[in-house]
Amino acid sequence: MTRHLYGFALLVGLAVPAAGGAQAVQNATLRQAQQAYDNLEYRQVLSLARAALRERLTGPERARAYELLGFTYGAMDSILKAVDAFKQVVLIDPERQLDPNRISPKAYSAFDVALRQVLLVRQLRVDSTSFVGGRGAVPIRFTVTQPARVVTRAIGTAGGSYVIDSGAWNGQVNLSWPARLPGGDPVPAGAYTVVVEARLGQNTSSASQQIRVSHGNVDTLPSLTSLPGYQYLPETEVPPQSWRPLGLAFLYTGGALVGTLGLENSSLGSSSKRELAVVGGAALVTGFVMTLRKPAPRPAAANILYNRLLRDQIARRNQDIAKENVARRQQVQLTLVPLPKQGGAGPR
Amino acid sequence: MSRVASGVAVLVLASRAVLAQQVNVTIGPQFALGSYREVASGLRYQGTGFGGAASARYRRLFAEAEVVRLSLDPATGSSATSGFTATEVSAWVAYDVATYASVEAGFIRRTADPEFDAQSVGAVRVGARSFYEIGPGATVLFRANYLAAPKFSGGGHAAFSVDLGLGLDVRLAGRLHGTAGYTFQRINRKTNPGGTGEIDAPIQETVARVGLAVGF
Numbered sequence: 001m002t003r004h005l006y007g008f009a010l011l012v013g014l015a016v017p018a019a020g021g022a023q024a025v026q027n028a029t030l031r032q033a034q035q036a037y038d039n040l041e042y043r044q045v046l047s048l049a050r051a052a053l054r055e056r057l058t059g060p061e062r063a064r065a066y067e068l069l070g071f072t073y074g075a076m077d078s079i080l081k082a083v084d085a086f087k088q089v090v091l092i093d094p095e096r097q098l099d100p101n102r103i104s105p106k107a108y109s110a111f112d113v114a115l116r117q118v119l120l121v122r123q124l125r126v127d128s129t130s131f132v133g134g135r136g137a138v139p140i141r142f143t144v145t146q147p148a149r150v151v152t153r154a155i156g157t158a159g160g161s162y163v164i165d166s167g168a169w170n171g172q173v174n175l176s177w178p179a180r181l182p183g184g185d186p187v188p189a190g191a192y193t194v195v196v197e198a199r200l201g202q203n204t205s206s207a208s209q210q211i212r213v214s215h216g217n218v219d220t221l222p223s224l225t226s227l228p229g230y231q232y233l234p235e236t237e238v239p240p241q242s243w244r245p246l247g248l249a250f251l252y253t254g255g256a257l258v259g260t261l262g263l264e265n266s267s268l269g270s271s272s273k274r275e276l277a278v279v280g281g282a283a284l285v286t287g288f289v290m291t292l293r294k295p296a297p298r299p300a301a302a303n304i305l306y307n308r309l310l311r312d313q314i315a316r317r318n319q320d321i322a323k324e325n326v327a328r329r330q331q332v333q334l335t336l337v338p339l340p341k342q343g344g345a346g347p348r
Numbered sequence: 349m350s351r352v353a354s355g356v357a358v359l360v361l362a363s364r365a366v367l368a369q370q371v372n373v374t375i376g377p378q379f380a381l382g383s384y385r386e387v388a389s390g391l392r393y394q395g396t397g398f399g400g401a402a403s404a405r406y407r408r409l410f411a412e413a414e415v416v417r418l419s420l421d422p423a424t425g426s427s428a429t430s431g432f433t434a435t436e437v438s439a440w441v442a443y444d445v446a447t448y449a450s451v452e453a454g455f456i457r458r459t460a461d462p463e464f465d466a467q468s469v470g471a472v473r474v475g476a477r478s479f480y481e482i483g484p485g486a487t488v489l490f491r492a493n494y495l496a497a498p499k500f501s502g503g504g505h506a507a508f509s510v511d512l513g514l515g516l517d518v519r520l521a522g523r524l525h526g527t528a529g530y531t532f533q534r535i536n537r538k539t540n541p542g543g544t545g546e547i548d549a550p551i552q553e554t555v556a557r558v559g560l561a562v563g564f
Contacts, residue, residue, distance in 0.1 A: 245482035245483050245486070248480050248488060252478075252489070252490045253514060255490045256490060256512060256530060259492070260554070263512065263532065263534045265385075265550045267388065267389065267548060268387075268388065268389050268550055271385065271532070271554055272423075274381060274383070275554040275556030278530075279556050279557075280514065283514065283516045283528070286488075286516060290484075291483075293483055295483070296483065296484035
């Protein structure tokens with residue numbers, strides 16, 4: 001039962017990558033080898049794959065032939081031979097990657113060992129990015145399979161070569177390229193090739209990626225008309241209705257009445273009050289009417305002060321924005337886009 | 349005709365200049381009620397009349413002038429046998445010293461016709477006024493003036509003379525204002541007829557004025 005399960009798992013693990021590679025195969029011998037592999041006829045796979053390698057094959061076919069050998073040796077527990085076969089695979093196609101979820105652990109570990117035994121620069125990636133010259137950098141990632149001296153350059157198609165980095169690296173490498181000339185100016189617009197060269201003794205490996213650098217204007221900032229979260233407040237407010245107008249009319253009329261009564265000359269007798277009654281009555285009626293009316297809006301000192309502060313703050317911000325825009329109009333927006341690969345790079 | 353046209357032109361030009369300077373001016377006619385007493389309680393008059401008032405405000409400076417002509421007749425029970433016409437001119441210039449208060453100075457001149465039926469008086473006004481806007485376009489004021497250096501047509505002097513006032517200005521509609529004013533005046537006049545010794549000859553007057561005014 002256990003043997004059956006192992007056989008089934010092996011079948012599933014090996015059949016999928018084999019089927020995936022069979023589509024591009026034109027060579028008849030290699031197709032037979034693929035067919036034999038699918039039928040688990042490993043002896044026949046070995047002889048047919050070797051025979052195919054002696055024939056005229058394209059690069060992918062050659063890589064596929066070695067890959068079949070690697071998988072077959074792996075299935076036959078010939079790990080060293082599997083490693084050798086996978087070495088040939090990655091030397092032909094450095095970007096070749098196996099999916100550990102679909103490949104048997106034996107084959108995958110043999111592939112992994114093969115990778116670490118060959119100096120390769122692989123998986124070079126330059127991400128699309130856009131930034132203001134001098135305020136950003138281009139992220140560059142690649143993998144070096146062995147400790148090596150690695151030099152990364154950007155070579156312009158119109159001339160000009162800029163060293164991005166030079167150092168000893170191993171494994172995953174992350175670089176940042178500010179895309180600036182030594183004087184601080186941004187690199188000229190145009191097409192560039194980012195070349196990564198690794199050297200270990202006599203062994204070298206390189207990978208490249210074409211990119212396009214374009215220049216643009218830096219977006220200027222719009223002036224502010226308001227501050228987020230802050231709104232102008234009404235500069236007048238309607239006071240609550242009160243009896244104050246009538247009270248004030250009483251106060252002023254009372255003052256006149258008291259003054260009149262207090263200042264009357266006793267020898268002249270009590271003066272006529274009809275004049276005061278007319279005017280005082282008018283004042284009291286006016287006060288009463290004003291009490292009933294909606295009070296007039298009056299300036300809200302705190303709100304006026306707040307609005308003044310807000311206006312000052314916005315004006316100050318706009319001054320800063322104007323200065324920033326002056327600087328931005330002198331800056332360059334760099335946009336870098338990786339171009340599709342036209343040809344692979346490999347070990348030399 | 350040319351004089352009228354010239355006057356109108358001057359008025360228009362002056363009003364434009366006033367508006368340009370942000371000066372608030374009101375001017376209008378008034379109807380007046382008056383009561384006048386002199387020397388003793390038996391000598392009292394009452395009457396009505398017409399007048400006019402004008403005022404102007406420029407920032408903290410305020411100027412006001414009033415003219416009223418009262419036909420005063422002996423009141424019921426008065427010992428007077430005939431009435432007289434009193435013409436009173438008052439003017440003030442005030443300066444705001446606080447939001448609701450100002451100090452003021454001016455003069456008063458009241459003449460009687462026939463001349464010897466009542467005392468004509470002239471004096472300098474010195475005092476203060478308090479004013480408050482009790483509602484939209486409605487202002488009340490209270491005024492207290494000391495009448496300094498009074499002069500009388502019949503001679504004499506007054507050590508104590510005061511003038512109290514109550515005023516009201518209500519904006520009725522647009523430029524039209526309603527105005528009302530009350531004045532109480534007491535003058536402690538003393539006279540020395542024929543050199544026989546000083547006697548009291550006080551004067552007391554109350555006037556109420558109600559009218560309309562145009563503001564511009």
